[in-house]
Amino acid sequence: MTLSAIDLDHPPKRRLFGERQRFMLLLIAPAAAALAFFQILPIMTGANASFRDWSLHDPQMTWVGFKHYVYVLTDAGFVWTVMPNTIFFMVISVACSLVFGLALALLLNRNFPGRAVVQTILLLPLMVAPVVAAIMIRWMFNDQFGIVNVVLELVGLPGQPWLAQRWTAFSVILFADIWLWTPWFALLLLAGLQSLPREPFEAAAIDGASHWRVFRYLTVPMLRPVMVVCIVIRAIDAFRTFDIVWTISQGGPARSTELFSIYAYIEAFQAMNFARGSAAAMIGAAVIVVLAMIIFRVLNRWAEVSK
Amino acid sequence: MTSLPQLGSSIDALQPPRKGFFAALAPGGGRILFALVVIGVAFLFAFPVLWVLLTSLRPASGVFYVHRGTEFTLHNFVEVLQQESVYNAFINSFAISTFATLLSLGVTVTSGYMLSRFRGPAPSVWFAIIYVLRCVPYISWVLPLFFVTRQLGIFDTYWGLLLPHVAVHVCFFSWIMKGFFDGIDPSMEYAALIDGCTRWGAFFRVAMPAAVPGLTALAILCWLYTWNEFLFALLLTSHKTPILTVVMAQFVHELGMEWHLMSATAILALIPALIVTIFGQKYVIRGLRV
Numbered sequence: 001m002t003l004s005a006i007d008l009d010h011p012p013k014r015r016l017f018g019e020r021q022r023f024m025l026l027l028i029a030p031a032a033a034a035l036a037f038f039q040i041l042p043i044m045t046g047a048n049a050s051f052r053d054w055s056l057h058d059p060q061m062t063w064v065g066f067k068h069y070v071y072v073l074t075d076a077g078f079v080w081t082v083m084p085n086t087i088f089f090m091v092i093s094v095a096c097s098l099v100f101g102l103a104l105a106l107l108l109n110r111n112f113p114g115r116a117v118v119q120t121i122l123l124l125p126l127m128v129a130p131v132v133a134a135i136m137i138r139w140m141f142n143d144q145f146g147i148v149n150v151v152l153e154l155v156g157l158p159g160q161p162w163l164a165q166r167w168t169a170f171s172v173i174l175f176a177d178i179w180l181w182t183p184w185f186a187l188l189l190l191a192g193l194q195s196l197p198r199e200p201f202e203a204a205a206i207d208g209a210s211h212w213r214v215f216r217y218l219t220v221p222m223l224r225p226v227m228v229v230c231i232v233i234r235a236i237d238a239f240r241t242f243d244i245v246w247t248i249s250q251g252g253p254a255r256s257t258e259l260f261s262i263y264a265y266i267e268a269f270q271a272m273n274f275a276r277g278s279a280a281a282m283i284g285a286a287v288i289v290v291l292a293m294i295i296f297r298v299l300n301r302w303a304e305v306s307k
Numbered sequence: 308m309t310s311l312p313q314l315g316s317s318i319d320a321l322q323p324p325r326k327g328f329f330a331a332l333a334p335g336g337g338r339i340l341f342a343l344v345v346i347g348v349a350f351l352f353a354f355p356v357l358w359v360l361l362t363s364l365r366p367a368s369g370v371f372y373v374h375r376g377t378e379f380t381l382h383n384f385v386e387v388l389q390q391e392s393v394y395n396a397f398i399n400s401f402a403i404s405t406f407a408t409l410l411s412l413g414v415t416v417t418s419g420y421m422l423s424r425f426r427g428p429a430p431s432v433w434f435a436i437i438y439v440l441r442c443v444p445y446i447s448w449v450l451p452l453f454f455v456t457r458q459l460g461i462f463d464t465y466w467g468l469l470l471p472h473v474a475v476h477v478c479f480f481s482w483i484m485k486g487f488f489d490g491i492d493p494s495m496e497y498a499a500l501i502d503g504c505t506r507w508g509a510f511f512r513v514a515m516p517a518a519v520p521g522l523t524a525l526a527i528l529c530w531l532y533t534w535n536e537f538l539f540a541l542l543l544t545s546h547k548t549p550i551l552t553v554v555m556a557q558f559v560h561e562l563g564m565e566w567h568l569m570s571a572t573a574i575l576a577l578i579p580a581l582i583v584t585i586f587g588q589k590y591v592i593r594g595l596r597v
Contacts, residue, residue, distance in 0.1 A: 019506075020425075021429070023506045023507075024421050024425055024429050024430070025429075026417075027417040027418060027420060027421035027510075028417065028418045028421050028433055030413070030414040030417065030418075031414045031415055031417070031418040031477045031481060032418075034414060034470060034473045034474045034477055035436075035440060035478075037455070037459075037470070037474070038452065038455070038470050038473070038474035039443070039448055039474045039477075041451075041455055042449075042450075042451035042454075042455050043443060043447060043451070045451035045454060045455065046447050046448060046450065046451045049451070104348070107345065107348070112341070112345070114345075118345055118349050119588065120581075120584065120585055120588065121349045121352060121353050122348070122349060122352050123584055123588060124352055124353055124356050125352065126584070127531060127577060127580035127581055127583075127584050128355070128356060128359075128535070128573070128577060128580075129534075129535035129536075129537060129551075129552045129576065130535060130537065131535075131537040131552055131555070131556050132359070132552070132555055132556075132573045132576075133355055135556065135569070136355050136358060136359050136362075136573075137355055139566065140358060145371045147358065179352070182352075183352070187591060187592065187595070188595060190592055191591070191592045191594075191596045192595075192596070194592060194596055195596035229486075236441060239444070240444035240445055240446065242444075242445060242446055243537050243538055247556075261445070261446040264444075264446045264447070268450060274450070277450070278447065278451075281444060281446050281447030281450075282447060284444050284446075284447070288442045288443075288444065289442045289443075292438070292442045296438075
């Protein structure tokens, strides 16, 4: 508005970018620089490596095209164990943390004596370093000294060699992940619950709606946008989980609980083939980018329908 | 903040007599059941941490039978605090977490503002870049990141860990910040522009103060995240810059199975996080209300 007055006095020089564009660029410049150096550059390095013969004893780094991609995609372990594991882990982890997180958020949204203390206790998993939690959970499920087997035997059930069997090991990993992330969901959903308008709830109370119907027809639809954001963010993170699995099972027993990031790490550092590991990581990245777009589309439609 | 208890009580006051399972959870009906559920859930969530605490109080000989022993000692804490690497790791972790939080917020607040306030191809492209980069698994860029920080000569320094942390947070925080600014009415900024404020002035003096609750919430979450982060610290630091999570993991990986020392360090590491959470949680919940 004031700009036009200034422009009359000084005919504008032709610039590549207008004032608005320059402002926009400056706003994102620091963030873009950080991304360029510490994310895009490493990703490019990895992508470049995945097309080459990048082993320690071949300094030439010959270009080999899609050899590593073909290897990974035809590896039965990757196609039939690693990818199903990853998807299964993502779905179960997100679904359980969402349900439990919502339950906790509803609980904390009530008023009861000691609520502040309970809330602090429920947030404990957010405060503990995940790696320490994972080490401790592995220790708790140790077949000889672990407290879980001690308790099981006390009750008269046989103790399990938890980490030596595929599905028990997978359950332990899932338990650790859900324990770690439920408070995160609870926190975001609680914030969402507290920002909901009061009027619909008062109207429902006057009409004598049951708790279930209030929950089903008021709380859930109004929380949908928050839930969508939570689900998308967490689904992406769950897909690329590394440290918990690595600490608890290292992908074992016999590589049966590997997620794709564990597979990439093992190929890169234990099989000493950085190129093949990078190729596996690139394939995983491509899968999650596509998946994330689908999830976002679907959930976005679901959230908008409610409006 | 105060609206909620009021909301709950006003509904309760208006409620017709309850029936069914949910009635059992309500005060008046089955207070005891409700209390039991709450205590049970809280216990389940606290158990692994309680177990760490219990282990940290046992002498070295007792850690294999934590549930059985009756001897307790504070010696583990003394022993841990006498180790120079633990002491340094505390200082390093604290510095890294604090500076990473400040830097990440400073960098992303402008980026989120841009995403929220402008329409057109530039913000869409920027959002697409952020969304795609957010999806790329850590594993595919942490490994090359090691080489990159070496090349830049910042491996095993504060900068070598700080800047990658900032890069991690750019995508997620920009997205969340966009949400904060979307919730703030831009008409005040237009008014400031009309009154002769520059775009930067409108951003710093009008938009930023309105976003402070959201910024506080993110700052707390970011600090906790960085304090507890492991993978980057493991790969991007070495002897010169020991980081707390790595030092803790080393107690049970490299130096033999010293569960008692790891637990003692973990409990000490939990204290700052606990303080931040106890004082910060209400700001987090308030700030994340979009």
